Amino acid sequence: MSVNADLLESFKSEFLGKKKINTGSGGDNENAHTMDVTNTADYKIIEKIDDVYGRKGMNNPYFMPRSSGLSNKVTSRGKEFICYSGYNYLGLANDERVINSAKRSLDQYGTHAGAARMVGGEMEIHTELEQTLCDAFGFESCVTTVGGYMTNVATIGYLMGKCDLIIMDEYMHNSGVMGAVMADSRRIVFPHNDFDALEALLSENRKNYEKAMIVVEGAYSMDGDLADLPRLVELKEKHNCWLMVDEAHSFGVVGKSGRGLCEHWGVDVRKVDIVMGTLSKSFASCGGFLGGSDEMIRLLRFFAPGVLLYSTALPPASAAAANAAIKVMLEEPWRVENLQNNVRQFSLLARERGFDTGESGASAVVPVMLGDSMLAVHLMSDLQQVGIIAHAVMYPVVPENEARLRFFITSEHTQEDFIYTLDSLKRILANTTAYTGV
Numbered sequence: 001m002s003v004n005a006d007l008l009e010s011f012k013s014e015f016l017g018k019k020k021i022n023t024g025s026g027g028d029n030e031n032a033h034t035m036d037v038t039n040t041a042d043y044k045i046i047e048k049i050d051d052v053y054g055r056k057g058m059n060n061p062y063f064m065p066r067s068s069g070l071s072n073k074v075t076s077r078g079k080e081f082i083c084y085s086g087y088n089y090l091g092l093a094n095d096e097r098v099i100n101s102a103k104r105s106l107d108q109y110g111t112h113a114g115a116a117r118m119v120g121g122e123m124e125i126h127t128e129l130e131q132t133l134c135d136a137f138g139f140e141s142c143v144t145t146v147g148g149y150m151t152n153v154a155t156i157g158y159l160m161g162k163c164d165l166i167i168m169d170e171y172m173h174n175s176g177v178m179g180a181v182m183a184d185s186r187r188i189v190f191p192h193n194d195f196d197a198l199e200a201l202l203s204e205n206r207k208n209y210e211k212a213m214i215v216v217e218g219a220y221s222m223d224g225d226l227a228d229l230p231r232l233v234e235l236k237e238k239h240n241c242w243l244m245v246d247e248a249h250s251f252g253v254v255g256k257s258g259r260g261l262c263e264h265w266g267v268d269v270r271k272v273d274i275v276m277g278t279l280s281k282s283f284a285s286c287g288g289f290l291g292g293s294d295e296m297i298r299l300l301r302f303f304a305p306g307v308l309l310y311s312t313a314l315p316p317a318s319a320a321a322a323n324a325a326i327k328v329m330l331e332e333p334w335r336v337e338n339l340q341n342n343v344r345q346f347s348l349l350a351r352e353r354g355f356d357t358g359e360s361g362a363s364a365v366v367p368v369m370l371g372d373s374m375l376a377v378h379l380m381s382d383l384q385q386v387g388i389i390a391h392a393v394m395y396p397v398v399p400e401n402e403a404r405l406r407f408f409i410t411s412e413h414t415q416e417d418f419i420y421t422l423d424s425l426k427r428i429l430a431n432t433t434a435y436t437g438v
Contacts, residue, residue, distance in 0.1 A: 042396075045395075048374070049062075049377055052374070052377050052378060052381065053381060056381055056385075058381060058384070058385075059077075061380060061381070061384055061389070061391070062391070064076050064077075064389070065077070069093060069094045070083070070086040070088045070093045070094070071083070071088065071091065071093075071094060071410075071412050072091075072410060072412040072413045072414065072417055074086070074389070076389075079387070080387065081384070081387050081388060081389045082387060082388050082389070082413075082417050082420065082421060083389045084388070084389060084390040084391075084406075084407040084408050084409070084413075084421070085389045085390060085391045085408060086408060086410070087280055087281040087282075087408060088284065088410055088412070089252055089253055089281055089282040089339055089364050089408070089409075089410050089411065090252055090258075090282050090283075090284075090325070090328075090329055090335045090336065090339060090410070090411050091335065091410055091411045091412040092282070092283065092284040092325040092328060092329070092335075093284040095284070095324075095325070095328060097324050097328055098284050098321050098324045098325050098328065099321075100324075101320045101321055101323065101324035102317040102318075102320050102321040102324075103317075104320065105125055105316045105317045105319070105320035105321075106316070106317050108316070109123055109125065109316035109317075110316070111315065111317070112312070112315050112316070113126075113312055113313035113314065113315060113316060114312070114313075115312060115313065116308060116309065116310065116311055116312060116313060117308050117313045118302075118308060118309065121312060121313035122313065123313070123316050123319070125316050125319045125320050125323065126144060126313060126314060126316075126319055128319075128323060129144055129319045129320075129322055129323040130142040130143060130144055130289070132323050132326050132327065133277075133289055133291065133326065134291070136259065136326050136329075136330060137251070137259055137260065137262075137269060137275070137277075137291060138259075138262070138268075138269040138270075139269060139275065139291030139292065139297075140270065140291075140292065140293050140294050140297075141291070141292060141293065141294045141296075141297035141298070142289055142290065142291045142292075142297060143289065143290050143297050143300060143301045143307060143308065144279075144287055144288070144289045144314050144319065145287060145288040145289060145290070145306075145307055145308070145311070145314065146286075146287055146288070146311055146312065146313070146314050147286070147287060147288055148175070148248055148276070148277075148278035148279075148280065148287070148288035149174075149175040149288075150175075150288070150306050150311070151175075151276055151278075151288035151289070151290060151306075151307065152173065152175035152176050152178075152179050152246060152276060152288075153175055153178050153179040153182060153306060154179070154304050154305060154306030154307045155179065155244070155274060155276065155290060155300060155304060155307065156176060156179030156180055156182070156183055156213070156215065156244070157179045157182030157183050157305075157306075158183075158300070158303065158304035158305060158306075158307070159183075159211075159213065159242070159300075159304075160180070160183035160185045160211060160213055161183060161184065161185060161211075162184050162185065163185075163209060163210045163211075164183070164185040164186070164209050164210055164211040164212065164213070165185060165186045165188065165205060165206065165208070165209035165211070165212040165213070166180045166183060166185045166186070166187050166188070166212075166213050166215060167187075167188045167189075167190060167198065167201060167202065167205075167212065167213070167214055167215070167241075168180065168187070168188075168189060168190070168214070168215035168216065169189070169190060169192055169193065169215070169216045169217065169220075169227070170189045170190065170191055170192050171192045171217070171220050171222060171223060172189075172215055172216065172217060172246075173217060173221055173246060173248070174397075175246075176215050176217075176246060179215075180215070185209075186205075186208075186209060188201055188205060192220075192223075193225065193227065193228065195228055195231045195232070195235065198214070198235060199235055199238075202235060202238075202239040202241070203239075206239045206240070206241070211242070212239065212240070212241040212242070213241060213242040213243075213244055214232060214235065214236055214241050214242070214243050214244070215244045215246070216232065216243075216244075216245055216246070217245070217246045217247075217248070217249070217250075218245050218246060218247040218248075218249070218250035218251075218254065218260060218261035219247075219249040219250040219253065219254055219261075219362065219363035219364075219365065220249070220363075220365070221248065221249050221365060222365070222367065222393060222397070222398055222404075222406065223358050223359055223360060223365070223367060224249075224357075224358070224359070224360030224361070224362070224363045224364070224365035224366055224367065225358070225359035225360060225361075225362065225363070226250070226254065226261065226264065226362045226363065227245065227261065228265075229245070229261050229262065229264075229265040229267050229272075230265055230267060232245075233267060233271045233272070236273075242273040242274065243271075243272050243273050243274070244272075244273065244274040244275075244276065245261060245272050245274070245275055245276070246276045246277075247260045247261060247275055247276060247277045248276070248277060248278040248281055249281055249363055249364065249365055250264075250363060251277045251278075251281070251282055251283075252281065252282020252283060252329055252336065253281075253282060253336070253339060253340075253363050253364045254362065254363055255336075256336075257329075257330070257333055257336060258282065258329055258333075258335075258336035260275075260277075264362075269291070270293070272292075273292060273293075273296065274290060274291075274292050274296065275290065275291040275292065276288065276289070276290055276291075277289050277290075277291070279318065279322040281364075282325070282329065283321075283322045283325040283326055283329075284321050284322065284325040285318045285319070285321040285322035285325065286318050287314045287318055287319070287322065290307070335411050336411075338411040339364060339409065339410065339411040342409050342410070342411060342413050342418075343361065343362075343363070343364055343366065343409045344361065345415060345418060346366055346407065346409050346413070346418045346422075347360060347361045347366055349418050349419065349422050350366065350368060350422055353422050353423070353425075353426050354426070355368045355369075355422070355425070355426075356368065356369040357369070358404075364408055364409045364410070365406065365407075365408060365409075366406075366407045366409055367393070367404040367405065367406050367407070368404055368405045368406075368407065368425070369402065369403075369404045370403050370404055370405065371401050371402065371403060372400075372401075372403055373392070373394035373395055373400060373403040375403065375432070376392035376393070376394050376403040376404060376405055377392050377394070378432070379392070379405060379425070379428060379429070379432070380392040380405065382428045383405075383421075383424065383425065383428065386424050386428075388420075388421050388424060388425075390405045390406065390407050390421070391405070391406060392404075392405055392406075393405070393406045405425075407421075
């Protein structure tokens with residue numbers, strides 16, 4: 001069973017199926033263990049990680065504070081690091097045009113929107129950003145949101161219901177999984193990028209449900225590979241399904257000019273019913289957005305809880321920064337070209353040194369597969385000691401035997417960064433003896 005399938009079952013058993021504890025017996029010894037979070041398996045993982053770093057005399061790196069902006073190099077606790085743990089794919093987070101756009105927005109609007117958009121939080125910069133997104137990516141209509149994670153949860157949770165079918169890739173981001181849980185639809189997971197299996201599942205199950213939605217990522221956030229969009233469009237049309245594509249890691253990265261999966265495959269964006277994106281990966285800001293038909297976006301804008309309803313609007317400075325960043329991307333195509341060249345170069349250098357990078361190479365996410373969670377944690381620690389930040393990804397985010405170090409490549413990284421990083425990793429691994437299972 002995939003990790004996301006495990007999460008679905010765990011969520012149902014832990015939160016939907018558990019009997020309610022009588023509040024009057026909260027102090028009884030027989031129930032005391034249910035209130036102690038240190039007894040949970042997840043807490044034991046945290047303690048194990050703390051133990052690894054404590055023995056090395058280091059702080060837990062998962063909440064490592066920076067004292068600098070985000071670039072190929074960052075400063076933390078007075079030390080400079082080569083950084084592979086930030087999403088600043090196009091190097092726009094420190095661009096003067098982006099920063100000045102945010103500053104002007106602060107002068108004009110202040111620091112926040114102050115309300116949900118339907119009831120007083122609507123600002124001109126919101127509609128300007130949405131028009132920029134439509135112009136850039138070919139959407140008929142678009143709506144921006146305060147966060148990418150909640151965008152998936154809210155959209156899937158609102159559109160789908162008990163009489164419907166949600167069928168998603170087994171590597172779909174957790175936000176899509178939680179949206180499916182919220183929808184309480186029939187949920188089926190198909191093997192990663194196996195579209196023959198998807199077709200078989202649709203042929204068997206589609207007829208039993210009112211609405212159906214296929215949910216995939218454009219570029220997968222853990223493995224860096226791409227979805228086959230032409231095949232997905234073929235299947236969604238054949239079986240009368242909605243197709244939702246999460247392009248969080250493909251906008252600004254994939255396609256000749258960074259316009260994402262549709263540009264990469266030469267598919268009309270109108271063939272995709274719902275396109276989701278974020279402003280945090282390539283566009284130097286924070287928030288999410290949805291692109292689609294006028295009718296679909298209008299429905300989500302008015303009625304989907306968590307898209308605009310019950311949620312304060314995107315801060316104006318964040319909207320202004322993203323608006324400027326998208327325009328810079330289009331005006332300076334060398335940024336996307338440089339990023340794509342860097343991805344190819346890093347992947348080639350990694351494979352030349354014997355590292356397993358899986359199916360990556362088409363997006364800015366490049367994993368180095370290790371296969372053991374504690375090995376990944378130790379290597380993350382040792383890399384930091386030589387000035388490199390690359391975070392371990394392990395269970396329950398990925399299956400235990402697929403633990404890896406994940407590298408986010410940006411347009412600002414250099415060949416010198418890559419050679420130093422990969423040679424350091426190879427040297428550390430050669431000196432590694434008994435990290436696994438620690």
